[in-house]
Amino acid sequence: MDGTKIWNVRVSALKLSRRLTKILEKIPRGSKLADIGSDHALLPVAAVECGAAVQAVAGEVNPGxxxxxxxxxxxxGMTDVISxxxxxxxxxxxxxEADVITIAGMGGSLIAAILDRGIEKxxxxxxxxxxxxxxxxxxxRWLHSHGWVLIEEWILEEDGKIYEVLVAEPSDTTGLTNEQVYKERTIGDGVRLSAxxxxxxxxxLTQSPNPVFHDKWTSEMEKMGxxxxxxxxxxLPAAADKASEIRSDIEFIQEVLACLPKDKP
Incomplete structure (x- = not known):
């Protein structure tokens, strides 16, 4: 049985969600993993079982x-390799201690704060x-300002919720630069995507949009409405200014979505 088949069997046995499965796929084989906010430690166990991790730390702050x-x-049976x-x-x-860190299921500001507080780690x-x-x-923005380059990202839907998975590597280890990743570009008939x-x-995501991407931003426009x-x-004058800003954002998002393909690339 090849490695791919073993991976599929293991993941199926653990009943990983689509969200955790996507995260698992992005852990390089042979990693020393730290999963922060590990909950039931499903991800570290799956990572060790499929060979993505040779050892792992499962960190959790809440008692339950x-x-x-x-x-x-x-x-x-993994107490010798998962702490x-x-x-x-x-x-x-x-x-x-770790060369790959995963953090999932929190707000972006909280994840950024966790990274910031432990930046020496x-x-x-x-x-x-x-x-x-x-x-x-x-x-x-935190990754960009702290020398991490976003090398890929994914968006998916599961149980009525939309999730994004961001993969970043240090700027001195990847062939990409943040200047390249966030370089302003033009799509469609002259719609300019600024940094x-x-x-x-x-x-x-704007380079390879899928239906979930469109669904997310359609929902965002509804919230703006x-x-x-x-x-x-x-x-209040401030309310009028804010309303004008939001209307401008809605109009721009509509233009972007109209320029981008909706089918899976």
Missing amino acids: PYDAAVKQVIES VRKGDGLNVLSAG LAGVRRLVLQPNVGEDILR DWLFRMGPW YILQSLSRSD
């Missing part, structure tokens, strides 16, 4: 998920695989 992670690792640790963020790690880390639930643009909009919408309704009830 920590206990569940300990139980999962024991039941999987479950209770602690906040990257505090569970020693510098150089990132020395020797060759890849970050991050899945923010919201605030993806905040996380992209600011690439941070918001995703530099790779609700905000406009609320602002229309205010006579």
Whole structure:
């Protein structure tokens, strides 16, 4: 049986979600993994089982998920290669202990704060695989300003929710630069995607959009519409300025979506 088949069997046995499966796919084979906010430690166990990780740390700050992670690792017979640790963020790690870090299921601002507070623990880390639930643009900006290059990103839907997975590597280890990734470009009939909009919408997602990408931004426009309704009830000058800004954003997003293919690339 080849490695791909083993991977499929293992993942099926663990019943990983599509979201966690995508994250697992982005962990290079033979990694020393740290999964922060590991919950039930499903990802570290799957990573070790399929050979993506040779050892792993499962970090969890909350007592219930920590206990569940300990139980999962024991039941999987992996206590010799997976260390479950209770602690906040990257505090569970020693510098150089992991070369791949995964953080999933939190807001982008929280993930950025975790990375920022433990920035010394990132020395020797060759890849970050991050899945923010919201605030993806905040996380992209943090990566950009701290010398990490976004090398790929994915968007998917599961159980009615939309998730984005961001993969980043240190700027001195990848052939890409942030200047290349976030370089302003023109799409369609002259619609210009600035660096600011690439941070918001995703530099790779706008290159290879799928129906989920369109669904996300259609939903974002609907939310903006609700905000406009609320602002229309205010006579404050600031409300009028904000409403004008939102209307401009909606118009621009409509233009972008009209220029981008909707089918899977």
